[in-house]
Amino acid sequence: MASGHELITVLFMLFLDILGFSLFIPLLPDYVKSLGGDSFAFGMITASYAAGSFVFAPLWGALSDRWGRRPVLLLSAGGGVIAWVGLALAPNLLWLFIARIFGGIMAAKATVAQSWIIDTSPPELRSRNIGFTGLVFGMGFVVGPPVGGLLGTLGLPLVAWTSAVLVGLSFVMALLFVKESLPLPRPVRTRETTPKAKFPHEVLALLVLGFLMNLGFNFFQTLFTPATQQQLGWTPAGVGFALAWSGLLLGAFQGGGMGALAKRFREEGLFIVGLGLLTLALWGWAFTFAGWYLYLLMVPLTLGAALATILLKTLLAKFAPADQIGGVLGWSASAESLTRIIAPATGGWLLVQGSYWPGLVAGFLVLLSFVGSFWVVGKGFKGSKERLTPA
Secondary structure, three states: OOOHHHHHHHHHHHHHHHHHHHHOHHHHHHHHHHOOOOHHHHHHHHHHHHHHHHHHHHHHHHHHHHHOHHHHHHHHHHHHHHHHHHHHOOOOHHHHHHHHHHHHHOOOHHHHHHHHHHHHOOHHHHHHHHHHHHHHHHHHHHHHHHHHHHHHOOOHHHHHHHHHHHHHHHHHHHHHHOOOOOOOOOOOOOOOOOHHHHOOHHHHHHHHHHHHHHHHHHHHHHHHHHHHHHHHOOOHHHHHHHHHHHHHHHHHHHHHHHHHHHHHOOHHHHHHHHHHHHHHHHHHHHOOOOHHHHHHHHHHHHHHHHHHHHHHHHHHHHHOOHHHHHHHHHHHHHHHHHHHHHHHHHHHHHHHHOOOHHHHHHHHHHHHHHHHHHHHHHOHHHHOOOOOOOO
């Protein structure tokens, strides 16, 4: 079991990685344009990162089960530094595309860090500690874009170099301060990257539910800005304030509220409640008619998303075999990356049909996950080797 300072170290490493990634978010369109690219090139380069993660996340998760968490954390951080340096030096769009897809391929740190936290956390604290990773993500995405925008005034490559330095610092921290969380050597397994051959049916069902939930939520994340501008006529500043409000709510829920809820209620029930809240809130978003309404709607929407995303990982870890947690979380990350390809590719067409369509479709997808969660919790887990603990 890890000490408090070791957990803080891993969380800070993750923060540096997310901060490095988010610094460049507002600048990527201009970077693509500076190399002669258009909107299509921007879309392809954006999708390339998710594509790399989609293909390789299961492999990294499985390798962390076999090799240990620490070596994969180091490999991911080292590869991330190379990717950012490549981006900073990119002389053309092809080089930029290769750098981004390589960055996606090496983007294993979040999944492996969560596996490390699960390995080192007692069952009663898993939800709370995984919630801290969500808090770290939120902090990184609140701080990164405005800082990146300011740095970008000094030169676009400077931001990529800054990201490389931040990820390099996370590599040094992993090298010096992070201990291996798994007993080694690990037993040799066959067909490490074949989920059907090695994962229980309960885990497979949760992966499907997570895919549907993440696809619905990523429609919201992808289309929030253009849909809100259509519905309310907001400026980018107005949208930014709403996103900041969402970030504050997310920090409150994941930083403190999650631990309190997990102590009082069963994780399975909270997962179902989260999906239900998210479904209703997404449908409410479809019919946004005023700013105050949207701000109020952010409360159940953010709470539902926080509960569903955190408890999905907690339940996957709970019902996965102990020596396959990394592989399970890797497949979960891969499925989430796929939703980040599908949502931008199809969301624009939905928005053209009407500003309410993204919310309706997103809510329906999460509804399917909500309905399926009753079967999984009520029947699918009955055959699990690990019985549900009493509330």
